[in-house]
Amino acid sequence: xxxxxxxxxxxxxSSKPIAQDASGSRGDGGFTLMETIIxxxxxxxxxxxxxxxxxxxxxxxxxSQERVIAANLAQEGIEIVRxxxxxxxxxxxxxxxxxxxxxxCVEYSDLKAGMQVGPGGACLLYQDGNGIFSHxxxxxxATPFSRLITITSDVDSSANPFLRIESEVxxxxxxxxxxxxxxxxx
Amino acid sequence: MTxxxxxxxxxxxxxxxxxxxxxxxxxMIAFGAFLGALRAQRVTFAEHSVSQETRFALExxxxxxxxxxxxxxxxxxxxxxxxSNSTPRVFDVGAGEIQFLNGREECVRFxxxxxxxxxxxxxxxxxxxxDLTSPTGVTVESLQFTIRGNTNADDEQPRVMxxxxxxxxxxxxxxxxxxxxxxxxTVRTLDLP
Numbered sequence: 001x002x003x004x005x006x007x008x009x010x011x012x013x014s015s016k017p018i019a020q021d022a023s024g025s026r027g028d029g030g031f032t033l034m035e036t037i038i039x040x041x042x043x044x045x046x047x048x049x050x051x052x053x054x055x056x057x058x059x060x061x062x063x064s065q066e067r068v069i070a071a072n073l074a075q076e077g078i079e080i081v082r083x084x085x086x087x088x089x090x091x092x093x094x095x096x097x098x099x100x101x102x103x104x105c106v107e108y109s110d111l112k113a114g115m116q117v118g119p120g121g122a123c124l125l126y127q128d129g130n131g132i133f134s135h136x137x138x139x140x141x142a143t144p145f146s147r148l149i150t151i152t153s154d155v156d157s158s159a160n161p162f163l164r165i166e167s168e169v170x171x172x173x174x175x176x177x178x179x180x181x182x183x184x185x186x
Numbered sequence: 187m188t189x190x191x192x193x194x195x196x197x198x199x200x201x202x203x204x205x206x207x208x209x210x211x212x213x214m215i216a217f218g219a220f221l222g223a224l225r226a227q228r229v230t231f232a233e234h235s236v237s238q239e240t241r242f243a244l245e246x247x248x249x250x251x252x253x254x255x256x257x258x259x260x261x262x263x264x265x266x267x268x269x270s271n272s273t274p275r276v277f278d279v280g281a282g283e284i285q286f287l288n289g290r291e292e293c294v295r296f297x298x299x300x301x302x303x304x305x306x307x308x309x310x311x312x313x314x315x316x317d318l319t320s321p322t323g324v325t326v327e328s329l330q331f332t333i334r335g336n337t338n339a340d341d342e343q344p345r346v347m348x349x350x351x352x353x354x355x356x357x358x359x360x361x362x363x364x365x366x367x368x369x370x371x372t373v374r375t376l377d378l379p
Contacts, residue, residue: 054223061230065365068237072244072369079345083372086343087335090378108332108347108370130330131351131366186376 063174070145070169070176073125073133077149077167078180080106085163085182087111095184096153096163104149105135123148144171156181225359232354232363239324240352240367243305246318247296251346251371253289256338266293266310275337276344276373284331284346285310298329305329305350319352327351327364338379345372 031039081099088097104115105123117123124146128139152164163182168175197205257267258274266287267278278285282298295310296318303325308315319326330349335342349368354360 051219054226058226058230061233065233065237068241068365069367072367076347076368076370079370079372083335083343083345083370086372086376087341089376090343091341108345108368109334111334111342127366130349131328131368132330132332132347132349133368 066144066171066174067176070171070174071178073145073147074167074169074176074178076108077106077147077169078165078178080108080110081149081151081163081165081167082180082182084112089186095182099151099163101152102150104151105147106149107135108132109134117148122146146170154181228357228359229354229363232356232360233365235320235323236352236354236363236365239319240350240365243318243326244348244350244367244369247305247348248369248371250288250294251284251286251348252374254286254344254373255289255291255375256377257287259338265291273337273339276377277331277333277336277346279331279333282329282331284333296329298326303327303355323355324352325355327353335377338377341379343372343377345370 081104084098085095088095098112098115100116103117105117106115123135124137125133125135125143126137126139127133127141127143128136132139133143133145147167147169150166150168152166153161154164155161160183162184165180165182166177167179168177170176254276256274256276258264258272260274263269264272267275267285276286282300283295284297285293285295288294293309293311294307296305296307298304299306302317302321304321305318305326306315307318328349328351330347332347332349333344335344347368347370349366351364351366353365354363
């Protein structure tokens with residue numbers, strides 16, 4: 001046993017005996033082409049998967065930043081509709097005046113004027129030189145974001161009527177929706 | 187014995203040059219990928235802290251603006267807003283700042299500090315001003331407020347639009363991480379005449 005081991009050591013570390021008596025044996029020939037291709041193939045698969053993982057993480061982080069913008073824009077849509085309802089109360093109109101069941105483009109600077117759009121309307125948002133988001137196309141370049149408000153009148157389980165407000169912000173095939181229910185309760 | 191044996195010959199010059207060439211090309215590609223990943227990581231960290239700070243600042247301001255109350259109503263004198271204008275109203279807005287009575291009837295002023303690139307808040311009657319965004323985390327570039335329905339006589343519910351632009355702090359990569367967010371807050375207390 002021990003003899004075999006020392007022989008093995010000798011074979012490994014002294015080049016002369018191997019060169020002389022083991023020429024042509026498999027241990028001498030290096031790697032075959034097949035072995036090399038398989039080894040390189042495995043290595044490549046590993047590297048490619050790591051790189052694609054890094055890429056997908058980076059792009060999903062970009063989306064998460066866009067979601068922060070979208071969430072705030074969607075909330076803005078809800079708040080503007082809420083301001084319309086509250087103003088209706090102040091001026092003694094019905095709480096849902098001007099808030100019929102359809103789709104709307106709402107603007108931080110508008111009250112009711114020109115809000116309604118037909119079904120399937122695109123409410124693309126533009127950004128002016130000060131970074132303000134609005135639907136005014138003359139303000140500046142278009143952003144990837146669109147915001148469409150859908151109002152549906154509904155009745156809850158206690159037969160109280162309410163307006164279901166859905167504020168949907170879409171961008172590059174992503175969507176962020178906020179839903180709120182507005183009642184005629186002051 | 188020596189020289190004739192293949193295993194003692196060493197490498198030829200051509201072999202050495204080819205091997206070094208291949209090695210250096212592989213290393214250059216690997217290094218390029220590594221540097222690219224490092225840069226992407228710095229941008230990612232900056233974007234993360236920018237969204238984090240933006241979310242917090244907007245949430246903090248929205249929460250207080252939502253429950254703002256009217257100042258100078260019922261013939262009373264101004265408690266918080268500019269007394270030279272006696273019209274009862276909810277907000278005083280300037281460039282990058284807003285002042286109002288919050289839900290606890292405390293006078294609050296949110297303002298953009300251009301010098302430190304932060305949003306800060308204070309009680310304008312005196313006391314310390316506090317940072318709302320971290321001066322070591324992000325640089326705020328602009329803060330804008332636009333109001334509607336501010337006075338009691340305008341028959342409109344008060345609302346505030348907040349627009350905030352912030353960018354990362356550090357090198358060129360961090361500065362590229364810029365975020366502009368906008369939201370609107372409608373005051374919850376009904377502004378009845």
